[in-house]
Amino acid sequence: MWHITKREIYDNLNSLRFALTTVLLLALMVTNAVKHLREHPKRVQRYQDAVTESLNHLTDRANDSLYTLAQYGPGNFYKKPSPLHFCANGGEFLLPDAVEVDEPPVFMTDSEGNRLLEGIWSLSYPDANLHNKDVGPNVSQVDWAFIIGSILSLIALWFTFDAFSGEREQGTLRLMLANSIPRHTVLIGKFLGALLSISIPFALAVLVNLLLISTADTVYLTTEAWGRLGIIFALALLYTSLFVALGLLVSARVQQSAVSLMILLLMWVTLVVFMPSTLASIASSFSPAMSFDEFWKQRNPIKEDLWDKYKEGLWSSELDDSKLRAKSEFYTENAEREERWQEEQLKYRTSQVHRARAITSISPATLLQHLIESFAGTGFERHLQFAENVQRYTRQLREFVADTDRADPESLHILGVREGMSKKLVNPAAVPKFEDTLNLSKDFNTTAMELLLLTLFVLVLLSGAYLAFVRVEV
Amino acid sequence: MMTLIRRELLDNLMTFRFAAAVFITLLLVVAMTAVLLKDYEQRLASYNTAVKTHQRQLQEGKTYSVAKLSVDRPPNPLSLFNIGLDKRLGNAIRVYHGHVPTLWDAEMHGSDNIFLNLFTSIDLVFIFELVLSFLALIFAYDAIAGEHERGTLRLTLTHPVGRGHILLAKYIGAMLCLLVPFLMSLLLTVILLTTSTAISLSFSDFLRISGIVFSSVAYLSVFYFIGLLISVIARRTSTALMLAMFVWGFLVLVYPSMARTIINLQESPQTRTASAFNEIKQMWEEFDRERKQFFANNPGLGKDMSFLGIMRGGYTVEHVEEDSSILQYYYRIGLHVGKLKEKFEPQVPHIQNYYRFLGLQTISTAERAWLVRERALEDIFVRPANIEKILLKLSPVGVYDAATQAWIGTDLDGICDFFTKARQYRQTVIDYFYDKEAFGDRKWFSADKGAVDWSALPQFSFQRSDVAINAKRALPDVCLLLMLNVALFIITFLIFVKSEV
Numbered sequence: 013m014w015h016i017t018k019r020e021i022y023d024n025l026n027s028l029r030f031a032l033t034t035v036l037l038l039a040l041m042v043t044n045a046v047k048h049l050r051e052h053p054k055r056v057q058r059y060q061d062a063v064t065e066s067l068n069h070l071t072d073r074a075n076d077s078l079y080t081l082a083q084y085g086p087g088n089f090y091k092k093p094s095p096l097h098f099c100a101n102g103g104e105f106l107l108p109d110a111v112e113v114d115e116p117p118v119f120m121t122d123s124e125g126n127r128l129l130e131g132i133w134s135l136s137y138p139d140a141n142l143h144n145k146d147v148g149p150n151v152s153q154v155d156w157a158f159i160i161g162s163i164l165s166l167i168a169l170w171f172t173f174d175a176f177s178g179e180r181e182q183g184t185l186r187l188m189l190a191n192s193i194p195r196h197t198v199l200i201g202k203f204l205g206a207l208l209s210i211s212i213p214f215a216l217a218v219l220v221n222l223l224l225i226s227t228a229d230t231v232y233l234t235t236e237a238w239g240r241l242g243i244i245f246a247l248a249l250l251y252t253s254l255f256v257a258l259g260l261l262v263s264a265r266v267q268q269s270a271v272s273l274m275i276l277l278l279m280w281v282t283l284v285v286f287m288p289s290t291l292a293s294i295a296s297s298f299s300p301a302m303s304f305d306e307f308w309k310q311r312n313p314i315k316e317d318l319w320d321k322y323k324e325g326l327w328s329s330e331l332d333d334s335k336l337r338a339k340s341e342f343y344t345e346n347a348e349r350e351e352r353w354q355e356e357q358l359k360y361r362t363s364q365v366h367r368a369r370a371i372t373s374i375s376p377a378t379l380l381q382h383l384i385e386s387f388a389g390t391g392f393e394r395h396l397q398f399a400e401n402v403q404r405y406t407r408q409l410r411e412f413v414a415d416t417d418r419a420d421p422e423s424l425h426i427l428g429v430r431e432g433m434s435k436k437l438v439n440p441a442a443v444p445k446f447e448d449t450l451n452l453s454k455d456f457n458t459t460a461m462e463l464l465l466l467t468l469f470v471l472v473l474l475s476g477a478y479l480a481f482v483r484v485e486v
Numbered sequence: 487m488m489t490l491i492r493r494e495l496l497d498n499l500m501t502f503r504f505a506a507a508v509f510i511t512l513l514l515v516v517a518m519t520a521v522l523l524k525d526y527e528q529r530l531a532s533y534n535t536a537v538k539t540h541q542r543q544l545q546e547g548k549t550y551s552v553a554k555l556s557v558d559r560p561p562n563p564l565s566l567f568n569i570g571l572d573k574r575l576g577n578a579i580r581v582y583h584g585h586v587p588t589l590w591d592a593e594m595h596g597s598d599n600i601f602l603n604l605f606t607s608i609d610l611v612f613i614f615e616l617v618l619s620f621l622a623l624i625f626a627y628d629a630i631a632g633e634h635e636r637g638t639l640r641l642t643l644t645h646p647v648g649r650g651h652i653l654l655a656k657y658i659g660a661m662l663c664l665l666v667p668f669l670m671s672l673l674l675t676v677i678l679l680t681t682s683t684a685i686s687l688s689f690s691d692f693l694r695i696s697g698i699v700f701s702s703v704a705y706l707s708v709f710y711f712i713g714l715l716i717s718v719i720a721r722r723t724s725t726a727l728m729l730a731m732f733v734w735g736f737l738v739l740v741y742p743s744m745a746r747t748i749i750n751l752q753e754s755p756q757t758r759t760a761s762a763f764n765e766i767k768q769m770w771e772e773f774d775r776e777r778k779q780f781f782a783n784n785p786g787l788g789k790d791m792s793f794l795g796i797m798r799g800g801y802t803v804e805h806v807e808e809d810s811s812i813l814q815y816y817y818r819i820g821l822h823v824g825k826l827k828e829k830f831e832p833q834v835p836h837i838q839n840y841y842r843f844l845g846l847q848t849i850s851t852a853e854r855a856w857l858v859r860e861r862a863l864e865d866i867f868v869r870p871a872n873i874e875k876i877l878l879k880l881s882p883v884g885v886y887d888a889a890t891q892a893w894i895g896t897d898l899d900g901i902c903d904f905f906t907k908a909r910q911y912r913q914t915v916i917d918y919f920y921d922k923e924a925f926g927d928r929k930w931f932s933a934d935k936g937a938v939d940w941s942a943l944p945q946f947s948f949q950r951s952d953v954a955i956n957a958k959r960a961l962p963d964v965c966l967l968l969m970l971n972v973a974l975f976i977i978t979f980l981i982f983v984k985s986e987v
Binding site: 027028029032036039040043044047102103106107139146147148149150151152153154158162163166170174178268269270271273274275277278281282285286288289290292293294296297361362364365368372391392 | 502503506507510514517518521524525528569570571574575589600601602603604605606607608612613616617620624627628723724725727728729731732735736739740742743744745746747748867868870871874875878884887888898
C-alpha cells in the first residue's frame with residue numbers, strides 16, 4: 013500500500029497540475045495575507061477607539077453619581093474583531109458590530125423643556141448594516157473559507173477525476189491488479205496519494221500566508237489563535253478528503269475521464285455553489301420574515317398598559333416613599349419590557365437564520381463554512397455569542413448598582429429615581445467593565461454536530477468508493 | 487465543408503457528454519428559476535407593502551413641514567437573470583426639499599429579515615457563467631488533440647480541405663450542439679416566467695432577453711475558442727483536459743475574487759471625503775447662522791426658536807442628519823402645531839414669514855451642497871467601482887457579467903436611473919409647493935385649521951430605461967466579447983496552420 017501511495021505522490025509531483033496548483037494556492041494565500049495585513053490594524057483601531065469612548069462614558073457617569081450610572085447605563089458595546097478574520101469573514105460587513113445602549117426615554121416635559129419623567133436605559137440590538145455603500149461588482153472575498161471551500165475542493169476533483177478511468181484508458185490498471193494486491197489497498201493507496209499530494213502545496217501556501225501574517229508587527233496571534241488555526245487546517249484536510257473520495261468514487265464507475273470530470277463538476281456546482289444559496293432561500297420562504305411594522309405594533313400595547321398601571325404614582329410631584337416606588341417600578345418595568353421586546357425581535361430573526369443554516373448543512377461546503385467561521389470567531393454564531401456576553405454583563409452591572417445602593421444605609425433603596433438612591437460617590441474603578449471574549453471549548457460544543465456530519469460524509473463517500481471499486485470490472 | 491460540419495455535429499450529438507450537458511443545464515436552470523421566481527415574488531410583495539406604508543406615512547403628516555414623503559424602487563422583473571446590484575442597494579428614498587437624494591442616502595424598506603443576506607444568492611447568469619463555459623471547454627479540449635492522437639487529423643488533411651475550414655467546421659458543429667441545452671433551458675425559463683402571475687413581460691423585456699441570449703452565445707464561443715486553442719497547443723488529450731480545467735477554474739472562480747481583493751487594497755480617499763464633507767458642513771452652518779440672524783432681526787417671532795411654547799399638543803423636528811462617510815449633512819426642520827394657544831395668534835404671520843424665508847434658504851443651500859456632493863461621491867464611490875469593473879473585464883466572465891447587467895438594467899447605471907428620477911421628482915414636489923405657496927402657508931407648520939390635503943400632489947412613477955439605452959450601455963461589452971472571439975480564432979488558426987500534424 014505504501015508503495016502505491018509513494019508511486020502516486022511521485023507521479024503527481026512531476027505533473028503539470030501539481031505545479032499549477034502550487035502557483036494558484038500561493039497566489040491566493042498571499043493575496044489573503046496582504047489584504048488582512050492592510051485591513052486588520054484599521055479594524056482593531058476602530059474597535060479600540062469605540063471602546064475607549066464607551067469606557068469614558070461609563071467612567072463619567074460613575075463619577076457623576078450612582079443615579080446617573082443607573083439612569084444612563086454604560087456606553088455602547090462593541091464586538092471585538094477576531095484576529096483570525098482572514099480565515100473567514102463570515103459576512104461580518106453585513107452584521108452590526110455593536111449592541112447599543114438606548115438613551116433613557118423622556119416621558120413628560122413641562123413647557124420650559126424640563127424633564128419631569130425620565131426612564132432608565134435599555135439595550136437595543138441594531139439591525140444588520142443597512143447602509144451598503146459598496147457599489148462594486150459582486151464577487152466573493154478571498155478568505156480561507158473560500159480558498160478551501162471552493163478552490164481546494166475543485167483541486168481535489170482535479171487530482172482524482174482520472175485516478176481509475178485514466179489508468180483504465182492507459183491499461184495500467186489491469187497491470188496493477190494482476191499483481192497480488194488487494195483492491196482495497198489500491199484504493200487506500202490512491203486516496204492517500206491524492207490527499208498527500210494536495211496537502212503539500214496547500215501546506216506550503218498556508219505556511220507562506222501565516223509567515224506573512226505573523227511576522228508583521230501590526231497583527232499579533234496568540235497561542236489560542238494558533239491552536240484554532242491548527243484545527244482549521246485539520247478541517248481543511250477532512251474536507252479535501254471528502255472530495256478526494258468523491259472523485260475516486262466517480263472515477264471508478266465511469267469509463268472515460270472526460271465524462272468523469274463532467275459528472276464531478278456537476279456535483280461540485282451542485283454541492284458548493286447551488287445548494288448553499290438555493291436551499292437558504294427556499295428555507296427562508298417557508299417562514300416569511302415578520303416585518304418591522306408588525307413588531308412595532310406588538311410593542312405599543314405592552315407599553316400602554318404600564319401607564320394605566322402606575323397612573324397615580326406618575327402624575328404627582330410629591331416625594332413620598334410610595335410615589336417614588338411607583339415611579340421606580342414604572343421605569344424598571346418599562347426598560348425591561350423594551351429590552352424583552354428587542355430580544356424577541358432578535359430571537360425571531362435568529363431562529364429564521366438558524367432554520368436556513370440547518371437546511372443548508374446538507375451541503376458539505378456550508379458545513380465547512382460554518383465550522384471555519386466558528387473556529388475563526390466570526391460570522392453569525394459569533395455575533396450571537398457577543399450579544400450573550402453583553403446580556404451577561406448588563407446583569408452584572410445592574411447587580412453592581414443595586415449592591416452599591418444597598419451598602420449605603422442612608423439611601424431609600426429605590427432604584428432609577430434620583431431622590432431614592434444613594435448619594436455617595438462611586439469609585440469608577442470598582443464598576444465592572446465589559447470584555448468581549450471567545451471560548452474555544454464552547455466553540456467545540458456548538459460545532460460538534462457539524463463536525464460529526466462532515467466526518468460522516470467522508471466515511472460514507474469512502475465506503476461508497478470502496479464498494480464501487482471492488483465491484484468494477486477492469 | 488458541409489460534410490465536415492455534418493460529421494462534427496453527428497460526432498458530438500451521439501456522445502454521452504452531450505446527453506449529460508443537456509441534463510445538467512436543464513436541471514440546474516429550471517431549479518434555479520423556480521427558486522428565483524419565489525424570491526422575486528417576495529421582493530415584490532415587500533415593495534408593495536413599502537409603498538402602502540409610505541402612502542400612509544405621507545397622510546399622517548398633517549403639516550407640510552413634518553410630512554414624510556418617500557418613494558420606492560420596484561424590484562427588476564428580469565433580475566432573476568442577473569441580480570447585479572438590484573437586491574443589494576437601497577430601495578427606498580426619502581424625498582425632502584432640503585436634500586438632494588442619492589443612491590447612498592437610500593434605505594432598504596424594512597420588512598425583510600436582513601440577516602438572511604448572509605446567505606449568498608446566485609442567479610441564472612452565474613449558472614451560465616459556470617456551466618456553459620465548462621461545457622464549451624469539455625466539447626473543445628479534444629477537438630484537435632483527440633484527432634491528432636487517433637491519427638484521423640492526418641487522414642482528413644490528405645483531402646483537399648484547408649486547415650481553416652477544419653477549425654471552422656469544428657466550431658460550427660460544436661456550437662450548434664452547445665446551443666441545444668442552452669436554448670432549451672432558456673426556453674423553459676421563459677415559459678416559467680410567462681406563466682408566473684407576478685411577472686408580466688413586455689415586448690422590450692423580450693428584446694432584453696434576446697440581448698442576454700446573444701451575449702451568452704458570444705461568451706460560450708469565447709470559451710470554445712479557448713478550448714480549441716488549448717487543444718491545438720497541447721496535442722495530447724489528457725494534458726488538454728488538465729489545462730482546460732485549470733483555465734476554467736482560474737478565469738471563472740479565482741480571478742474575479744482575486745482582482746476584487748487586490749483592488750480593495752487601494753486606500754479610500756480619506757482626504758477627499760473629509761474636505762468635501764467640511765465644505766458641505768460649512769454651507770449648512772452658514773445656513774444656520776442666517777436663520778438665527780433672521781430670527782434675531784424679527785422680534786415678532788418670540789424668543790423660542792422651537793416654538794414649543796405657542797401650542798397645545800404638537801411637536802417640533804429640528805436636527806442635523808449627519809453621516810460623514812457618505813457626505814451627508816443637512817438640517818431637517820419641521821413643526822407640527824396641533825392647537826395654537828389663543829394669545830399667540832398675532833405671531834402667526836411672523837412665523838409664516840420665517841418659514842417662507844427658511845424654505846427658500848433650505849432649497850438653495852441643498853442645491854449648492856449637491857454641486858459639491860455629486861462630484862465627490864463620483865470620485866469616492868463610483869470611480870473605484872468602475873476601475874474594479876474594468877479590471878474584472880480581463881476575464882471573459884467579467885465582460886459577460888457586465889453585458890448582461892447592462893441589458894437588464896441591474897448595473898450601477900440602471901440603479902442610478904431610479905435616483906435621477908427621484909431627484910426629478912423632488913424638483914416636481916418643490917414646484918408643487920411653490921404653486922401652492924406652501925412655504926409661507928399656515929399649513930406649513932400648523933394643523934389647527936385643518937390638515938394638508940395631499941391628494942393633488944403629483945405621483946411618483948418610475949419606468950425602467952428604454953431598451954435602446956440598455957442596448958447602448960451593453961454595446962461596448964458585447965463588442966468586446968465579439969472581438970475576443972475573432973482574436974482567439976485568429977490566434978488558433980495561426981498556430982494550427984504552423985503546427986505539424
